[in-house]
Amino acid sequence: MSRSATGQAAVIATADALERFARDVFVRAGMPEAHAGIVADVLVWADLRGVESHGVMRIPRYVELIGAGDLNPTPAMSVRTETAAAVLIEADRAAGPVAMTSAMTAAVRKAREAGVGLALVRGTTHTGALGYYTLMAAQEGMAALALAGTVPLMAYHGARAAGVGTSPISIAVPGGDRGPVVLDMGMGLISMGKLVQARKTGQPIPEGWALDGHGDPATDPRAARIPLPLGGPKGSGLSLMIECITSLVVSNPILAEALEGTAEGRRHKQNGLALAIDLARFGDPRSFRREVDRLIRALKALPRDPDVDEILMPGERGSRTLERRRREGIPIPRAIFEELKAVADRLGLPMFPLTAS
C-alpha cells in the first residue's frame, strides 16, 4: 500500500492512464473528444506537478456541474469583440481549460501581431491550474499573465466573512537551461485545497491564516473555513482589483452576485484573463533567457536561511515533482480513487489501470 503526500493510503497510476480515463469520462458526459482531451491534460498536469487540488480529484465536481447545467459540455464559444490586440471570448459556460487554452492561444497570436495580446474570457467554469496556460505561452517565447475571477471564498481585510475570491494569478517567462519560470499562486495565506487537506489530516492551521464559519480566527482544522488574505489589505485588495479587471470588464460580475445572494450568484462560474507579451519584439529572446538564468543563479547564491533546505524559484518544486511523477506515476489517495470509481460506475466506464496499490 502506497501513501500519498498527505499520509493517506494511495494507489498509483501513470499520467497516461489518468489522462485516458479523464478523457473518457468527459466524452461520456457529453464533451467532444478534443475538449475532453484538453480538460484531461490540464487536470493531469496539475497532478503531475503535485497540485492535487486542481487535478483529477476535480472530475466528480466537473461531472456534477455538467449535470446541473453550469458547465456546458458542448459550448458555442464565440468572439464577441476583436481589436488589433485583444479579443473578448464569450465562453458559453465552457469547461475552464477549454476556454483558457483558447484564450491564451488568441493572446499569443495577437501578441505576435501587435507586441502585446489580451484575451478576456466571459462566463467559463473552474479555470484549473493557471500555470498551464502561462507555460503554453512561455514555450512560444512569450511572457504571460493569467488571472481568474472566482467566487467569494476568502476574507476581505477587515471583514469576518468571505468577500473576495482566492483569485489565482500566474506569470510565466521563458528561461534558459533551467526552462521556463512559472509562478502560480492564490491570494490567500492558505489555499482552499490545503484547508480541506488539513481537515482530513488533523494538522492545525497556523495562527492568523484562517477564520471559521462564524468569522472567528481558527487554528482547529475541523473548524477553519475561510482563508485570510496575504498581507491583509494587500492580498484582498489585489483580489478585488482582479474581479474588476476580469469579471467587471466583461460585464459578468461574480462577487457582487454571490454576496447579494442572487439566483445567478448561486451558480458556479468564473471569468478569465490571458495576456501575452512577445519578447522578440522588445529585445533578443536568447539574451532574455540567459538573463533569467543569470538572475536565478544570483538568487540561489544568496546566504540561505537555515530553516530552508534550498532557495527555490517559482514553480521549481512543481517541475521536479512532474519529472518524478512522469517516471514513477501519480499517487491517488484511496478516498479520491473511490470517488472516481463511483463516477466511472455511473457512466459505465472501466477504471484506469494501476501500476501499484
Next chain:
Amino acid sequence: MSRSATGQAAVIATADALERFARDVFVRAGMPEAHAGIVADVLVWADLRGVESHGVMRIPRYVELIGAGDLNPTPAMSVRTETAAAVLIEADRAAGPVAMTSAMTAAVRKAREAGVGLALVRGTTHTGALGYYTLMAAQEGMAALALAGTVPLMAYHGARAAGVGTSPISIAVPGGDRGPVVLDMGMGLISMGKLVQARKTGQPIPEGWALDGHGDPATDPRAARIPLPLGGPKGSGLSLMIECITSLVVSNPILAEALEGTAEGRRHKQNGLALAIDLARFGDPRSFRREVDRLIRALKALPRDPDVDEILMPGERGSRTLERRRREGIPIPRAIFEELKAVADRLGLPMFPLTAS
C-alpha cells in the same frame, strides 16, 4: 508647533506652495520647466495622499542623483520599438515621473486604438507613487496596471539577504459615485519607508516582518533593515517575475547587476511597465462604473472584524487624506524641512511659505 503622523514636530504648507518649491528646485537643478512640473506634481500628490515616503522628502535624493549623473535632467527619451499596441520607451535616465507619465499616456493612446496598450520603460529612475499613473488612466476610462523593477531591498524567500525589489504594483479602475479605485502596494510585509519611520519613532517591528543587516530576524527598529515578503514565496516570487517582465524584457537587468556587485549595478535605476485596457471596447463603461460601486457596497456590508473601525477599499484612506490635506495643508516633519532648506540654500532658492508651524 504641529505634529506629523509620526509624532514628530512638523510645519504645515499648502500643496500649491510645495509644488512650486519642488518645481523651482528641479528647474534650478537643470530640468526643463515642464518636466520639473510633472515631478513636483507626482511628489506632492503622494504627500497629499499620506504616502510621505514618496513625497517631497525625496527631493534631496533626486537632486543628489542629478549631481551623480544617475538622473538625467534633460533626457533624450525616445521610442525604441513601436507596434500596433505597444511602445518601448528608452528613458535615458529621465526622472521616473517624467518617464512614467509619458508611458501611461502612450499606453492609453495605444489602448484606444487596439483595445489594450502596453508601454515599457527602459532605464528610468525612482518611479514614485505608481498610483498616480494608473489613476491618470482610470480618469480616461481605462483599467490600468503599473509596475516598477527596482533594486534588491527585500529578502527573497529562503534567503538571509535582500535579493529582490519591493516591486510596487498599482492597479486602478474607474468607479461611479465613489470615484476610481486605486490599489498601490509593495510586495513587502513592511515598506522601506515604514522601516525608516520606525527607526525614528522607536516603535518595534512585528515579529516575522523584517531581517537585520546580518540576515537575522529583527523586531528592534534600530536593527531592522530588510523587509520580508508577503506570504513568503508568494511575495518574493511575484517580485522576481516583475523584474523579468519589466527589466529583462527591455534588456536592462537590475537585480542580477546589483547582486553581482557590478559597476552598473551600483548605479541607481529603475524600469517600468504601464498597461491600459479600454473598457469601452469590451462593454458599457457606465455599467462598469455602477458595478464597481455595487461591489464596494457589498463588501462594506460584510460583518466587520471588531479590531477595525471600517471596511476600507484600496486607496480609500489615501483619498480621504488627500481631501483633508487639500483643505488643511500638508505637514512636513521638522527634520525633512531642514533637509529641504539645505537644498534650497545650496541652490539659492527661498523656502516655501508655511501656513502654520
